[in-house]
Amino acid sequence: MSATIEKGAGDETRTARSVDQLLAEYDTPDACVAELLCDRHDPEATAFSVVSEDEDGALQTTALTYGELKANSEKVAAALADLGVGEGDAVATLMGKSAELVGVMLGIWRLGAVYVPLFTAFAWPAIEMRLEGSRAKVIVSDPGQREKISGGEAQVVVAGSGAAAESALRAGDLQLEELTQESEWGDRSAARVGSGATMVVLYTSGTTGRPKGVVIPVRSLASFHQYMEIGLDMHPEDVFWNSADPGWAYGLYYGIMGPMALGLPNILLTSAYSPTLALRVFEECGVTNFAAAPTVYRTIRAHAAGASGPTVLRCASSAGEPLTPEIIEWGKSFFGSEVRDHYGQTEHGMFIVNPWHPQYRNDLRAGSMGVSLPGWDSEVLDPVDDRPMERAAAGASSDDRMGRVAIDMSASALKWFAGYLDAPEKTAERFSSDGRWYYTGDAGKRGQDGMFYFASRDDDVVIMAGYRIGPFDVESVLVQDPEVIEAAVIGVPDDLRGEVLESYVVLRDGIPDAGTAEATTSRLQHLVKKGFAAHAYPRRIHYVAELPKTPSGKIQRFLLRKERTTRS
Structure with missing residues (x-):
């Protein structure tokens, strides 16, 4: 290319x-996912440029066209249909990035079925929770992922070909390559499920606790x-x-x-x-x-x-x-x-x-x-009630005009989220009683120019002596130090101020010894005092090899707070 x-x-x-x-x-009432994502496009046009390293380390690029993707997905759809998958049924994948993965996705949607993606770094408990929660009838797995699947009701179908796929098979498994060779799509039409039908159930990353299944419509x-x-x-x-x-x-x-x-x-x-x-x-x-x-x-x-x-x-x-x-x-x-x-x-x-x-x-x-x-239409609401806050003046301090970032669902024509799968209580927590506001769970402020500024997850906001401090403001200063790779700031209970700031820091050269740590802490505290605010510096800095994160890379500050409380 x-x-x-x-x-x-x-x-x-x-x-x-x-x-x-x-x-x-x-x-539209007759929306068809396969048509919208594939069939209406030029069959000769490239859908994906599949790039990989070969055994010698050279990059190899293969073009996957929309025509090829249509043909591949029809074979997958026919195979899944023969397994009893139909409109509204859930099919999960435990697969890495590949042309085959995209073909399986589109095959699922061609049937009007529901796609449930599973991240390949998951262990069995995370996989099991999503399979059970979505009631998946089939799970398609890469050969290298098959050993993670320890049970469950879903039919296991192993993707790939050759010896790797065959050696991954266990009792009761089916092989995708064989199924697609034996099944024919023929002159069937792709399902027209309508725009309100569920297309995907995707589980949240668990930044603040147990993941929830987000129902994603067409x-x-x-x-x-x-x-x-x-x-x-x-x-x-x-x-x-x-x-x-x-x-x-x-x-x-x-x-x-x-x-x-x-x-x-x-x-x-x-x-x-x-x-x-x-x-x-x-x-x-x-x-x-x-x-x-x-x-x-x-x-x-x-x-x-x-x-x-x-x-x-x-x-x-x-x-x-x-x-x-x-x-x-x-x-x-x-x-x-x-x-x-x-x-x-x-x-x-x-x-x-x-x-x-x-x-x-x-x-x-x-x-x-x-x-x-x-x-x-988004807003920043007052921390207590559902009243849009006055916009912050340029250069305002972190605590000034900080509130809750929300979406005005009554004025957002492109809104699509209506709730979590089988979790009405969790869904209700996200919306105001009148249904107008969706609470993102994030804290921030809005400038007079209309621009939004992120502070933190709402649960992560630190209230110190009446000041509302967003961890992101402090973290942004800490990572300006050339030795700091990452930083996370939390609030720790304090008898005098209510809460004080403490920081967890990953240094480029690893965890320092006691003498170096003391000098580094002093330097970083001074950096925050000069670069952000004299009162909002971390009282203690903990040096760690890594920060706890979700599989998608988001820092889990609630785990740091839990660890800090346990250690106290």
Whole structure:
């Protein structure tokens, strides 16, 4: 692959689809997922550029066209139908990134069935919970993942081919390759399930506790399409790469479904991620538009100190965790492109962003996650009642105007989340009694310019002597120190102030000895006092080898609070 697009290039007159146009396209009573994501596109067009390292370490790229994807998915659909899978039935996958995975996904949707993604890093308890919760009839597994499946009611189907697939089979298993050879789709039509039908059940990452099954309807594709177009400014000339794993929302929504909705290709890297490999993909594939979690940017930054960056990248976007300011500044020099922060949730996809599309592009504000996308109406509500707060003045302190980030569901035409699977109590906690407001569970503030600023999960806000302090503000200063790779800030009970701040820090050179730790702590405390606020510095700093995270890379501060309480 080679890129012909230059940095900053793009037709400034390009018009994004309006909300009404998107709803007319996706929110229909006869909506067909297979048609929307595949069958309506040029069969000769590339759906995915599948990239992998061969045995010699060279990158190999294979184009998967929409025509090939249609044919492959019809075979899968026929095989699943022969196993008794029909509209509304759940089928899970325990598979890594591959052309076969995408074919299985589309085969599930071709039947009108429900797709349940399982992250390949999961152990059996996490897999079992999702299989039981979704009542999956079938689970399709890569050969290397089969041994994790220790029981359950779902029929196990092993993907892949050859000796690896055959050796992975256990009693009662079926082999996908054999099933697809024996089954025929014929002249059947793909299921027209309508926009309200469930397309995916995706479980949350468990940032604050037990994961919940998010019910994702077909109409969500309108929102996913819009983010690809406005948030990421993806267009036909791009070489696009979303490096997120499709076992999680950002990778599934915007690395699989979003590009397919537009009929445009995405790089699907099947080899294990490393910063070294990422840099090779940038250069050898000519990536012009890149999206990833902040963790990816941090690993590239740590690995590529002193190295030159990609030569043709024009858009870099980040989502999943707040983007600290030093990454934005580093991105300008390394990528030649600022990294734009985007905010969303598994329950809604992306809805507050710093958009790339020329119609909507704004000037970045330090620490801001952007503005609401068209079709979304977001607010910051008072910490106590459902009253929109007065907007914060420029340069206001962290505690000033900090409230709860919420979505006005009555005014958001692209909304699609209605609840969690079989969890009415958890669903009710997310909405105001009148149904108007959806509570994101995040704390933040909104500037007079309308831009939103993330502070933390609402549960993570620290209230010290009456001041509301968002951990992200303090963490953003701590990681400015060249020795700090990551930091997490929590509140610890204090008799005098109610709570005080403590920080957990990962250093580039590992856990320091006592003497070095004392000097480093003093330096970091001074950095926060100077760079943020004199009162909001961490009273203690704990040096650790790593921070507890969800499989998708989000820091679990509640586990740090639990560990700190236990140790006390």
